[in-house]
Amino acid sequence: xxxxxxxxxxxxxxxxxxxxxxxxxxxxxxxxxxxxxxxxxxxxxxxxxxxxxxxxxxxxxxxxxxxxxxxxxxxxxxxxxxxxxxxxxxxxxxxxxxxxxxxxxxxxx
Amino acid sequence: xxxxxxxxxxxxxxxxxxxxxxxxxxxxxxxxxxxxxxxxxxxxxxxxxxxxxxxxxxxxxxxxxxxxxxxxxxxxxxxxxxxxxxxxxxxxxxxxxxxxxxxxxxxxxxx
Numbered sequence: 001x002x003x004x005x006x007x008x009x010x011x012x013x014x015x016x017x018x019x020x021x022x023x024x025x026x027x028x029x030x031x032x033x034x035x036x037x038x039x040x041x042x043x044x045x046x047x048x049x050x051x052x053x054x055x056x057x058x059x060x061x062x063x064x065x066x067x068x069x070x071x072x073x074x075x076x077x078x079x080x081x082x083x084x085x086x087x088x089x090x091x092x093x094x095x096x097x098x099x100x101x102x103x104x105x106x107x108x109x
Numbered sequence: 110x111x112x113x114x115x116x117x118x119x120x121x122x123x124x125x126x127x128x129x130x131x132x133x134x135x136x137x138x139x140x141x142x143x144x145x146x147x148x149x150x151x152x153x154x155x156x157x158x159x160x161x162x163x164x165x166x167x168x169x170x171x172x173x174x175x176x177x178x179x180x181x182x183x184x185x186x187x188x189x190x191x192x193x194x195x196x197x198x199x200x201x202x203x204x205x206x207x208x209x210x211x212x213x214x215x216x217x218x219x220x
Contacts, residue, residue, distance in 0.1 A: 025139045033201075035203055035204060049217075054149075069160070087175060
């Protein structure tokens with residue numbers, strides 16, 4: 001097994017662990033249980049989704065003549081789903097407001 | 110005289126009062142750490158020179174959080190005739206790979 005393969009396995013294990021935690025939380029809210037196989041498959045699905053969106057984001061940034069992926073690129077991911085777009089827009093706005101507040105606090109000092 | 114309400118509606122849900130409805134934008138207790146999100150995205154990039162801003166990483170984290178949570182809710186919803194919150198009947202429900210397989214196509218189209 002090459003060093004790259006090992007790194008991939010480690011990343012996937014880390015993702016698996018956190019998918020498991022997320023699923024447990026959602027299951028607790030709904031009073032259901034998930035089999036380990038369910039979590040494993042969902043990890044696989046999330047892995048492929050990460051692959052897809054990473055490449056999309058890279059191409060979106062390139063298309064805008066940038067080498068850094070920005071929040072605008074992430075919002076573009078959700079262009080076909082208005083509800084998702086709205087939720088992500090809120091996250092982006094909150095983040096921007098937080099940064100602005102921090103910057104204002106710094107300049108005052 | 111108002112129609113008699115179904116008895117189910119009169120049952121007090123004990124969790125309703127001490128558990129205010131969660132705001133989606135509030136910080137999640139459980140989330141994928143931004144460091145891991147950054148590493149995963151970087152892992153799949155084709156061009157070494159491409160960077161990802163911190164705010165973008167955070168947004169991707171939220172995106173994947175929604176993706177994973179939605180997967181669970183849809184899987185439950187599918188087994189419970191569109192009502193994932195049918196708590197009384199939910200207990201003992203075991204999510205299987207089959208449940209994920211059924212909702213995966215539409216989930217991937219929506220994300």
